[in-house]
Amino acid sequence: MSLEEQVKDLVEEWDEEGLKNLCRLVLDNREASAEELLEIIGNLMKYIGSQFENEDIFLPDLIGAAGVVKIAIDEVLDPAIRASGSEKKTLGKIVIGTVESDVHSIGKDLVSSFLFSNGFDVYNLGVEVTANEFINKAEEVGAKVIGLSSLLTMSMDFQRQVIEELKKRGLRAKYKVIVGGAPTTEEWSEQIGADGWADDAIESVNLVSRLIE
Secondary structure, X not given: OOHHHHXXXXXXXXXXXXXXXXXXXXXXXXXXXXXXXXXXXXHHHHHHHHHHHOOOOOHHHXXXXXXXHHHHHHHHHHHHHHHHOOOOOOOOEEEEEEEOOOOOOHHHHHHHHXXXXXXXXXXXXXXXXXXXXXXXXXXXXXOOEEEEEOOOHHHOHHHHHHHHHHHHOOOHHHOEEEEEOOOOOHHHHHHHOOOEEOOOHHHHHHHHHHHHO
8 A cells, every 4th residue: 555545544534643653654764754745645635625525525524634634744744844954845824813703713723724734834823813913923924814714794894804904004915815704705805805705625725825826
């Protein structure tokens, strides 16, 4: 069985310990570098994303796979890259969070995991994030994209407030702002002056890739 097939089986089985152990074994035996393992995982997550879009798998499968991959990257591959003295290649830095007055996190966390496993640096700020917190973090880390999640209709206007605060600070042109969440729509995105809207984790990856390019 190839390395790609082993990784695929463990991710699809949601075998967190199995994937971490495989990555450690591969690194110890110098069968592949951490960067090569990241590429294998990234390609696998694109495949899993296409399966979800084709309705061959369902949301729990998507969440489970993303969670297993994120843990393996956080606990094994990222430390291995840092220890080697090299830097992980990144497609861009993204600050993401659920806006003020909203505590829902599952959708936002899934988007974060998919962006992360597809090669982006993701700074997940959690829930009830204020406009100032979004902007200050983006400034601190040099992000290119700010992602605003809202799962409650009553919290949607806080997405607008982040964009208005960027304008007040003279920073609007510096960042691509994307929005998402159950009550949001493409029309809402256009109404508040965002740069894009996505209705699921897969489309979020595609959207961010297009905006950064």
